[in-house]
Amino acid sequence: MSASAPPRSSRTSSPRDNLRVRDYELAGRFRPSRSVGGDFYDWYGTPDGLHLTVADAMGKGMGAALVAATVRAIMRSVAPQPSIETAFATAARATEADLEQTSSFVTLFHGRLDAATGVVGYVDAGHGLALHVTADGNVTRLKSAGPPVGAWPDQAWAADTVELGPGDSLAIVSDGLLDIYETVEQFTAAVAGVITAARSAEAACAVLLDMADVPEVADDVTAVVLRRTQDRPEQHARPQTTDR
Template identity: 60%
Template sequence: MVSTSSPRHAVVVEDDADIRGLLVLVLEQLDFVVTEAPDGLSGVEAVRKTNAELVTLDINLPDIDGMEVCRRLREFSDAYILMLTARADEIDRLNGLDTGADDYINKPFSPKELQARIRALFRRARTPAAPAEDTGQSDELARAAVVQQSLLPRETVRLEGYDVAGAFRPSRSVGGDFYDWYQTHDGMHLTFADAMGKGMGAALIAATVRAVMRSVADTPAIDAAFGSASATITSDLDQSGSFVTMFHARLDSASGTLSYIDAGHGLALHVPADGAARRLVSAGPPVGILDGQLWPASELELEPGDSLVIVSDGVLDAHDSLEEFQRNVEKVARSGATSDDVCAALLELAPASTAEDDVTAVVVRRKPNTAL
């Protein structure tokens, strides 16, 4: 009989070294023991040797393609297979699932979305019994929770013509979620981040990120500010083997122009007063993944009646697909009378009774024009 404390094994089949390294980091954060394979044949052998429970599989490999790898794996393995592809056409996606894959994700991918897909796959399996509670661990989690709560902004943003709110509900294990904001002479600055990991380690990394992001507030250009901050943060992350996903924005309240940088977060939506919501795409990987990484800034216009909605992966985890997630977040964003109402409803999308991670939401709504 296999012990419930036995580690889970995963195999990453990917020929690109940078992408392979990112996948390993993401899976290790989910407590997998990871084996790397740069091609299809070595991937098949690695799964056979490790009896892996999860395989991430690139379609384009230098020897045999991912479709063939998937077919061969299904001859002896019932591991969950998550295929990664840069191909956009639907035929490839369907073929990948027909060969026995359990799910697919497009490149470039968000680490948050990848982790959510993996958690969704393993929710199909029987949940092992929880180990007896460790008193020392409980004390550490309690201290981490205090640190995490202290990172939330104490001041209320009061911008004429805007309604801004945030909400946070920690999980039992305490993660690295936090949001921060403060007013400026022309609007506001906003940071929404998640340090990978749990407990005090993640909470302390989050505290460092908050302090560093505040320290660059006077740097005029958002891309220069973010680049300087990320270089400082990366040196700390190197020591801990962690990384941070982040959404950082600056709002000019008079014009409604929002300048932003998304570093691997990928869970911010622009919900216009008219028209469909749009998910804001990441400008690059999380902070701490690649040395010397630069993230370009983007802009959007918050017109009267528009909203910016940012949530953590705790909300994404509660949905079976990214499409369902976006549909429900947009619905909630349009139904609340105030930003506080919307934040409360967003947290309810991931009920506390089933949520496995922190759940966090921030809403910036530009009030509609009421003048006739």
């Protein structure tokens, strides 16, 4: 491997803390297309559960990485705001000037887990690749609430919720993995199959990154999996795919 080639997988754009939330598994992996990339994921614990963010800044290399670092810092700064819609709107306004100056935009998924109920409140700004995979293998792709942050000024994004039952997973993958599939439906089914078969969130992320280790994938690749734990059944029903 040359000195300039990216590693097979990396944690340089990942949170440092090994966050643990009772009755949940959380894992993430990132592989940049260059030595640095515009994808990032982040998470941190809260009194009720956790917050997590997955984002993809337009472009590759140092410019995209700097935009991603700015967005990551701003998303953390709005964490104390109790309303996810208000927090997201505040963060979007704070990033608009920098994004306009660099002619850039960011697709972004931000979620807040209430660990007691399994409910994840989320806002999806142009990401569109978050999947709810149930314990029996059925999958729903969560729809985006609007365009990427920075694509157009004065946008608003509505929050939604998804409930994770025991054995359910929330998987958020960046669009780099889409390059090896002809359709989003094929991508969705493939990711759901990996999540259903994997014995842990960490194992699922590892397989997803391995899938992307092919010449067709020229973009950054990020995978984050949040799983509500239970005893895993030995067999699963045939997965069914739906869009919300």
